[in-house]
Amino acid sequence: MRIGELSRRTGVSVPTIKFYVREGLLPPGELTSPNQASYGETHVRRLRLIRALLDVGGLSVAGIRGVIEAIDDPRRPLHTVLGEAADQVVPRYEHGGGSGIAEARKRVAELIEARGWRTYEGSPAAESLATAIAALDEVGHGRFTEVLDVYADAAEQVARVDLEYVAHRVAREELVESVVVGTVIGDAVFAALRRLAHVDASDRVFGETP
Numbered sequence: 001m002r003i004g005e006l007s008r009r010t011g012v013s014v015p016t017i018k019f020y021v022r023e024g025l026l027p028p029g030e031l032t033s034p035n036q037a038s039y040g041e042t043h044v045r046r047l048r049l050i051r052a053l054l055d056v057g058g059l060s061v062a063g064i065r066g067v068i069e070a071i072d073d074p075r076r077p078l079h080t081v082l083g084e085a086a087d088q089v090v091p092r093y094e095h096g097g098g099s100g101i102a103e104a105r106k107r108v109a110e111l112i113e114a115r116g117w118r119t120y121e122g123s124p125a126a127e128s129l130a131t132a133i134a135a136l137d138e139v140g141h142g143r144f145t146e147v148l149d150v151y152a153d154a155a156e157q158v159a160r161v162d163l164e165y166v167a168h169r170v171a172r173e174e175l176v177e178s179v180v181v182g183t184v185i186g187d188a189v190f191a192a193l194r195r196l197a198h199v200d201a202s203d204r205v206f207g208e209t210p
Contacts (some may be wrong), residue, residue, distance in 0.1 A: 006039045010047040025050055049173045057089045057180040071172050085176045089183050090124040093131040104134035
């Protein structure tokens, strides 16, 4: 297909497609003449992945490039590729944590060790959790960490469901897209379900409804 058809099929403008090619996010089409190139289904799938990483995952062009490089490197284990994609969508809090961040990091490390979770030093998710715990301490709710194990139990269950969903995908691009979309939208779904459950629990504990 020509670039115009590729644009129509994916909803991505021609100038944007050319930008992605220049940035190394999308492989160039196969030249059929000095001024014409042909594109295939692999370009359609790659463009959809790029848009998912950008629009849903909120990644930067540099971040997307890192994920694309991981996908295109057959020497990288799939677990590594999925991990790099997931790490890209974890929130970074550059100025969070305050004076209690060191103690919060220690608590997170202890939690990870106690649960036997396989992670690595400098994990963005671990740092994000430490920042949240430190913020709880700052506002006088440090005891919230007493329920961390309950949260961790729920997180393990959700993670298993997530990976079972991802396992149905075959292509590496589809796997990565599933992780990114599932992580971002899944977080929104889980947060909404939690709020609904809060309303129900609050009514049962504190409400006056029979």
